[in-house]
Amino acid sequence: MADPHWLFGDQLGPGFLRPDARGGGPGRDSLVVMVEARSVFRRRRFHRAKAHLVLSAMRHRAAELGDRVRYVRADTYREGLREAVPTGPVTVHHPTSRAALALVNRLEQVRVLPARGFLVPHDAFASWADGREGHRLRQEDFYHWVRRTHGLLMDGEEPAGGRWNLDRDNREPPPAAASLGAPAPYRPREDDIDAEVRHDLDRWERAGEVSFVGRDGPRIFPATRREALAALRRFTGTRLAGFGPYEDAMLAGDPVMSHSLLSSSLNLGLLDPAECVERAEAAWRAGEAPLNSVEGFVRQVAGWREYVWQLYWHFGEDYRRRNALGHRAPLPEWFTELDADAVTARCLSTVLGQVRDTGWTHHIPRLMVLGSHALQQGWEPAALTDWFHRCFVDGYDWVMLPNVVGMSQYADGGRMTTKPYTSGGAYIDRMSDLCGPCAYRPGERSGERACPFTRGYWSFQHRHRALLAANPRTARAVSGLDRLADLDALLREERERGNRPP
Template identity: 60%
Template sequence: MRPRPLRGWLRARASPRPAGGTPGTPRVAARRFPKQTYLVTRRWLFADQLGPHFLDDPDQPVLLVESRAVLARHRFHRQKAHLVLSALRHRARELGDQALFVQARTYAEARAQVHEPLSACAPTSRGALELLGRLPDVEVLPERGFASSRADFERWADGRTRLLMEDFYRDARRRLGLLLEPDGGPVGGHWNYDSDNREPPPRQPRGTDAPAVLDVPEPWWPEEDEIDEEVRADLDRWEASGEVSFVGRDGPRRFAVTHREARYALHTFLRKRLPAFGPVEDAMLHADWTMAHSLLSPSMNLGLLDPVECARAAEAEYRNGRAPLASVEGYVRQLIGWRDYMFHVYWHFGPDYGRHNYLAARRKLPRWFADLDADAVQAACLSDVLAGVRDRAWVHHIPRLMVLGNYALQRGWSPQELRDWFHYSFLDGYEWVMAANVIGMSQHADGGLMATKPYAAGGAYINRMSDYCGGCRYDPKQRRGEDACPYSAGYWAFLARNRERLEGNRRMVQPLRGLDRLADLDKVVAQERGRASTAP
């Protein structure tokens, strides 16, 4: 039996438009409940808190809010707006009469429609947390959806001069009892198998024109339903009226919007794709955008999955002999290491962290990049990755860091503009995600608070870890001339521009010495300055 269309469900529960409302005022869809005392307060779930682990009791009453002002305030990727609204509306339908679903212009207007005390798990952004502090009768509880609490992180960070992710990750493994031997040591004798997970991608099969792809089963793909259709129709109408503006292309929904869908996707990854994940997790193939990645980051950041449960399920695959340790450890490190670390860095370093600009990078993002105009780009790697963002609002972590971020770093683009671009253009992009990922890791704008050196690399890295360069008009071995690879030339121009700022970094001693061996350095710098604003 197919569920009832959501639009009819909303109409049946919608309150009338307030008298004197202006045309275009969003209708507030909120059922009126008689005043009563709840043993458990109604839980306000934000759009990144949609899993069952954000409730204290399976039957706890819930408030869900769909705010139009959020979409109007920023230029989101079209598919991101679709995913978030679809997830909210699917959660409302799942909960039925247990949920009060309010569609309003702002969160404050929605709160005014609800005449009872509320509780909320601490939201993931400072703005949302400050909003809750201004609203009446909202109890803010500790955050959920992460493997470590903010209190856990602060206890670990106390007294440390360097907050290394690897140290935090090992502490989390011990605290959670993940991938440990009975004596408390790491399974297999090593904490980290990153050195085993840096293999280049497979090459094109000989004697065929078929492009190289990994020999792994397909990911789980969702099927759209009437809620997705209604969301798409709403987005079309709002865009046509000028209320909102999007970047990127519409497309079929490729990621989960319910806990049940996310569980299917997780199960498929663990049983069919996790064994192949580790060795080539840093590799790129132009004809295989999924590789062996889990594709679960959008689901995780919607709050549909509990990261600790996912980590324990991955550990079970290793314990049961179904997945190699290097792949399992790499995935667990992403879940309880990197993901949590990024969240805690966002809070630990405070609101000023996002304003860091150690390398004095101030160039504005060019229009072709901001608008995802992949067709304007001739460099094969950048064109393909930018097209992936345009068409799917998702690429995996190495294209983000070593193609998109590396290019921006070399050209001195504003880290704040780049952070916002990643935030609004990616399905899994949130304020807390992109602060440390972009400001710290990708752009080295924090001066080394997070990463020990800039993630800058020339075309040789991309040539080694992908199949892009073979069919590209640029030569990764050339740094000057019409065929000069923009990454190879850009790497040296970046080092020359930032030499004084990076001289005190011991990990940059050898790269900076390389500048002195380039007889044509001035010409390379002038060349890159001349083509800084044009698409490569």
């Protein structure tokens, strides 16, 4: 009989229990071990909806496996594994965090198998990156390589449609309507397992064992393979066609728009990235979705998601402590508590409210509202990374570390991106319907009606003037500081506001 196999809570799809082509990995008759460790929820103050989703997914998977699984609820992973398999060897697929990998490497009985749930093996990425050190590992180059290697959206040796990247077709501002009018996304139905999870979370909170942030409304993300496949079918069949043009737009009353909502299912291991991009490509080849929408989705999954996963391991543990801009300000309580009602700025209040209520927003509110405000205020990047990890249903250490430290906060000094991503209120006004009813005006830099993002943008430019002036991509914006007659006033107002909610 094959060795018992340990499944972490983000390795829940069938691919994690399937032998590879050479017979490696868990056997079809392997005992499956799953450990629900309470210490995970004590170490971090997670979003309540995220805790619910993870526990629901784990318990649903255990119920599916039936007598094959040994499911242990313990204080720590080490204690749970000892209870499940007191002696003898255990296999586990490469975990998704450095902390978990360090744990399994310390356990002598555990043998670590290659990672699953991604398109690119670690050794293949290492070969691609070899010789590129000293140069930026450009995401676009990586994306082209993945497309070629896996034959995704290719016509022979050339990209389908003649262009690799159709991003310029996917930057439309939102239509003049409260909603995009896209077909509704798939929504699962809660069951007895969800009720049990909610009961346990309530009990742990009452006992003071754990503390959560955010709201735990009806579960809106898949917790099973069946639900995840239904969500994938709904997206590719009815929503993918309208995804591309407005993927960077924001609507106050329609936070989902045409986005796939598949990230949590991918990151729980319920969906494999290959099946997602192949189904999307099939929709294009069948004439059911335009190329710009399909390419945009493929780029998110096969380009960006794979890139972030690889950089998490490639950059090493020291990457976590990068802080090239020297930002040290603590995250304010209104932000960490998701107190959207304390915020006057409509864009920030709306997005923070979405996180509070669902543990999710799409990539543009994350980058250009939450991340941009944090960058402008000089909040400490490691603390912000931890906040994103805890507060998003699809947030894991490997997801958020490169996305926040590299992409959002420019804390790595440009190893991942060529410039800081921040803007004044004009960008938010152009790409959303959030500014019209707001108490602030995106075109005003100082005074009572000054937009916090516009004032914050120029304050950021001033604070890092020397660094940004030396970057060809930001030098022109920095030169604009000399033309601001109200620069002293806006800087004084920014200092006086401090970390109060904008």
